[in-house]
Structure formats: C-alpha cells, structure tokens
Amino acid sequence: MKRLAVWKFTSCDGCQLSLLDLEDDLLLLTESLEFAYFLEASSAARPGPYDISLVEGSITTPADVERILEVRRQSRFLVVIGACATSGGIQALRNFVDVKEFIACVYARPDYIKTLAKSSPISAYVPVDFELQGCPIDKSQLLEVIASFLLDKKPALSNESVCGECKRRGLVCVWVAEGRPCLGPVTHAGCGALCPGYSRGCYGCFGPKENANVPSLGRKFREHGESPRDIQRLLRTFHAAAPAFSGRPHEPSRS
DSSP states (O other), X not given: OEEEEEEEOBXXXXXXXXXXXXXXXXXXXXXXXXXXXXXXXXXXXXXXXXXXXXXXXXXXXXXXXXXXXXXXXXXXXXXXXXXXXXXXXXXXXXXXXXXXXXXXXXXSOGGGOOOOSXXXXXXXXXXXXXXXXXXXXXXXXXXXXXXXXXXXXXXXXXXXXXXXXXXXXXXXXXXXXXXXXXXXXXXXXXXXXXXXXXXXXXXXXXXXXXXXXXXXXXXXXXXXXXOHHHHHHHHHTTOTTOHHHHSSOOOOOOX
C-alpha cells in the first residue's frame, strides 16, 4: 500500500476538488493507496514520508517557501497540479506591478502582511517530478497520472494543442470562420475543446503547450486588429508567470 499526500498552497482548491470528483474511481484508488494527508477530504493527518505528493497552489509567502521544502523532503514523487502550481496562476498577475500597492488597497494594516514580491510555480523552489496543467485540471488526466506513478511508469498524456481536440469533435474553427481570438493553437490539450464547443475562443486555461509558437499567433492577432494590450491580457489571464505566455523568461527563485 503506497501513501498519498495532498497539499494546498495559494489557490482556490479547485484542483483538489477534481480529485474528489473522481467519485467511484477514487474508491478504487483506496485499494492501492492510503490517503495519509488530504485535509480537503479528512481532518486525519498522518506523518510522512509519502510515496506521492500532489501539490496545488503557487508559492507566494515566505511560509510557503519553508513548507514546500519540507514537503519535498518527505515525498518520493512530487506532482504539481493546476495553473497555480505549474505557472503561478491568476495571482501571478501581480508579478507585473508593485505588490505593495495592492496590499495597501486591500488591508487596513498592511504591515501585518508578509508576502513575496512574486507568485511563483512550485518548480521555482524544489525539483518536480511531473506537472499536470489546467485551471482546473482534468480529472481523467489526474487519474492517469496517479495510476502511472503507482505502476512506476510515465503518464501517457497527449502533448498536442486544443486544436487537435477541436478537430476530433468536428468543431468549426472559431478563429478561421468567425475571427474570434483563440489561444487553441498554443494551448495544451486537456479540456476537450470546451470553449470552442460553445463558439468561444480558447482562453488558454491549460497553459502553453510544448514548443508553442506564441509570437506567430500574436502576429496573426495583430493582422486582424487586436491591440498589443488585448493580446497581452488574453495570454496572461491564467498563466501569467509561464514564460511562453508572459513574454518574460523564467527567473528561477530557488536558492
């Protein structure tokens, strides 16, 4: 029986809920896994070490840094799940402004708030064994990842773009046919082309695919009248700290 731990950092809990949403499959996993630490599901917390740790959320506070180092020390495999954990999430939008201005706007006593200047992915601080993208993640992909680590094999997930999912569903291309800005060509597959299925452009929830040609897509958007500011806002919505979507190279925070 292998031991699983699920950890939350700065996030909305949506990816942990995707694990609970496995329902009957989750019960099957309990035949091979001991859920040793999963506060979203149970107050019971058993000490490490753990065979697999699933980590949701980004690193945004000094306390987060200390805790993720301890999680890494206790975990044989560390798998990060969701946009926050893989690229800083929506909260990484603050990376492009002075975070002190935000704190002063929200809190009556900002001197009590201890936060880092940036929201960073987990990989900026500790080695990561696998990254599962999505906002939130897809529960079927999560099941494939967990099962693969139980069997000591590499997860069999597609590395294609959302465009591939559109083609298999027989959807009309919203970009070509309707001129709607769509991030499908540069976004990792996993959502099943959810937004194009409702005649809406892809918002990039699953983050940049491998070798995404973002500059080329940006030039096409410009040719169709989109402003640089609107293109930047579209790219940064969910994965603001991902180098391919942020327009900035990754700056490692690990010391």
